Amino acid sequence: MNSVDPAELSALLDGELSPERTEKVRGALAENSELRSVFENLLAVHRELTACGLAARFRPRIWLPSGTRFPVVDVLGFAVAMLILRVTVKFVPLGVGVILQATALAVVLWWVSSCLLRLAHDERWPYAKSEAANMA
């Protein structure tokens, strides 16, 4: 007689039994040759599948979106800044106004170019670092 559920033999292979049950199942295996025969069959299948599973592993190439979405906050901020600038230049001397407008133009050009660059690289290879590490 043994109090071992045959499904526990399977769980023993997977290391999913509690230490107490592991002990119990091992004890039953030592005593019961029929149970041992079932276990050996399961073990043979387990070995084949484990080897096949390992052989099937590979490193896929995955691309993710860069995470840049339509910059709503940026656009709103830009519009507000432009309005403030337009009002401000009316109340400051001409030279200061020109400097302010030139600065605003530079910021706008920088912002547009960075947006275009991000769009051009909409997808990217996120695992370059780990791949390089593996190759090294």
Added chain:
Amino acid sequence: MLGKDSSTVEESFEQRIEPLLDRAAAYAYAIVHQREDAEDVLQEAAFKGFLAFESYDPARPFMAWWFMIIRNCCRDLLRRKHTRCSSVEIGQPELATNPNFGADRQDEVRWVLEQLSDSHGEILKLRYFGECSYREIAAVLSIPEGTVMSRLYAARQAMAAIYKKRSK
């Protein structure tokens, strides 16, 4: 604040899937049988996961959540292929090369897996190709852990019976 920062979401998603990629690839490969198809499935699953990540419940195991997406993507791909082809393509699947486990043996294991019922084949693929724990398998298949244990046992028994029959 306007919701979650997208760059944080992306990094967090990347960080979570990176250690799972090899296993996910083997799992998808076991289902779709072609490496290119497995890569396509993983790409699609990564993209879908990325988009849905904001709705992911951290109380659930991430691996199970992402593997469910992979499983659905594999099914969609097989369904698309099935509807596209009028006949089943029979040929040598592309096999990963491993000197310790030859192509013939891999071929045989795959053949035996295909002879099993869907539920047995599925659980073995999750266990051995996806290397999922019982808890993760239970979450992917939405079944109790006790059922995982008994189903795995039955699946292994069925596989052993097929081997035995073949060896006669």
